[in-house]
Amino acid sequence: MRIALDRLSRSFDGREVLHSMDFDDEVSTLAIIGPSGGGKSTLLRIIGGLLVPSGGELSIDGRLVLFNERDLVPYRAGLGYVFQAGGLFHHLNARENIALPLRVVHGLSAEAATARAEELLARLGLAAEGDKKPVQLSGGMQQRIAIARAIAPGPQLLLLDEPTSALDPEYTSEVLDLIGALKAEGMRFIVVTHELGFARHACEKLAFLYEGSIWEYGPSEQLFQNPQTPELERFLSKLLEWRV
Amino acid sequence: MAPITGRVPPLRAALNYLAVCVLVILVFWASLSIINVSLDFGFVARYATRIGDGFVLTVLISVCSMVASLVLGAVVAAGKSTRILPLRYACDLYVRVIRGTPLIMQIYLFFYIIGTAWGVDNRLVAGVMILSFFEGAYVAEILRGSLLSINETQIEAARSVGFTRVQTVRYIIGPQMVARTLPALTGQFASIIKDSSLLSLIAVIEITQTLREISATNFQLFEACLLMGALYLVLTLPIMLISSYFEKRLDYAS
Ligand SMILES: Nc1ncnc2c1ncn2[C@@H]1O[C@H](COP(=O)(O)OP(=O)(O)OP(=O)(O)O)[C@@H](O)[C@H]1O
Ligand SMILES: [Mg+2]
Secondary structure (H helix, E strand, O other): OOOEEEEEEEEEEEEEEEEEEEEEEEEEEEEEEEEEEEEEEHHHHHHOOOOOOOEEEEEEEOEOOOOOOHHHHHHHEEEEEEOOOOOOOOOOOOOHHHHHHHHHHHHHOOOHHHHHHHHHHOOOOHHOOOOOOHHHOOOHHHHHHHHHHOOOOOOOOOEOOOOOOOOOHHHHHHHHHHHHHHOOOOOEEEEEOOOHHHHHHOOOOOEEEOOOOEEEEEHHHHHHHHOOOOHHHHHHHHHOOOOO | OOOOOOOOHHHHHHHHHHHHHHHHHHHHHHHHHHHOOOOOOOOOOOOOOHHHHHHHHHHHHHHHHHHHHHHHHHHHHHHHHOOOHHHHHHHHHHHHHHHHHHHHHHHHHHHHHHHHHHHOOHHHHHHHHHHHHHHHHHHHHHHHHHHHHHOHHHHHHHOOOOOHHHHHHHHHHHHHHEEEEEHHHHHHHHHHHHHHHHHHHOOOOOOOHHHHHHHHHHHHHHHHHHHHHHHHHHHHHHHHHHHHHHHOOOOOOO
């Protein structure tokens, strides 16, 4: 899937946090890394159609994304989005969290939607948890169900904003394993993450977002082995400092 | 003392509750015998129709006021976040003045000045209007509080799965607000029932006024008071139980 940013920018209260970003490449699995406040979430929300840019353009496969509510609703429905935490609907059980959008947005019948939800839960080994509300589930289960909800309608692209940052380490790997398995099935995704091992080994491309600009971009392995800028070098060494 | 956590076994809870009730009744009984009062509820049968009518009117006033104050409260809650400034400030002023002054003052003021000036001379209609106006300010605050407590991420998640604005309200915000407001709104209904007793001040013949009139002729003030308390509890206790049931049932939002 070809993603192109053309002088894309975004300001909040007069302060620019994304500066005239240019990007044009085929994306299958992309990790976005960078220090806090660098604009990673802002960029992902714009790509996901959740935030309107202040300037510039975004196109997907050569088609310009029109940032008005009427065009954005179907655009968002064609993507999957996973939040850092708390993205499951509190008042619905796990099964309904997956089935409701399938019925309301994608027009599936009640039976078909429930069957699809059950199928995904079973695949994740969560068949027994279908009746539970999000608060009754562990953080790792919640995130896996959030991923299941995002992929249920078969989106063209999955966007994940720090899907494991709010998790205890023991749950992090079960979520990363799931994303890895989806990749093996051909799922395309963009993930914002601090899990450098995952970014390096599970994502083909890597973007280093620093102070509102794409500071470095390229094949993951290459960026890890051979950072071109002192900023990326410092960022990597800081995150790897305490690694066993 | 350490706070009690976890559930008390039901039997133990019931026995302790019963013991407390018995104790309260004993203290009351002792007080009555100290001041040499013996109770005689013979008048209840004599005035059964009037008491029944008063009771029904209290229920009627309360139900009407509940519905009207819900509508008013919803409008004011929405008005408090509108971009039309005069409307926003009007809603704000309304809530502050109503919540900041006693109901008794509002009843006199509205009935004798505004009611007289604009020709609302049906006491029942005026009473329901005044009570709805009073409770509406509290309902507005309940609704507004729960609207503000809806998590941003929930709305963002709803947009991300492709819901339109209307679908987001219908499937996510609406149900979550109902779950959050239902306990408080049922509690508010109990308040309305109690507050309606003040309408006796403008001679609406609801249950308080009925019993006041009866005790003015037979001088059995204590009995009238006790009966009044019992009749209000008949209405408010079940409502309080429903409220705490909702609280437990719908307690899932983190
Ligand atoms: N809704 C908003 N209103 C005002 N400022 C915002 C808003 N969202 C983001 N910002 C600001 O934009 C900048 C970039 O934020 P963003 O959340 O995109 O960073 P990030 O790279 O995702 O950081 P983190 O790793 O902490 O999640 C920050 O300085 C932040 O304060
Ligand atoms: Mg972020």
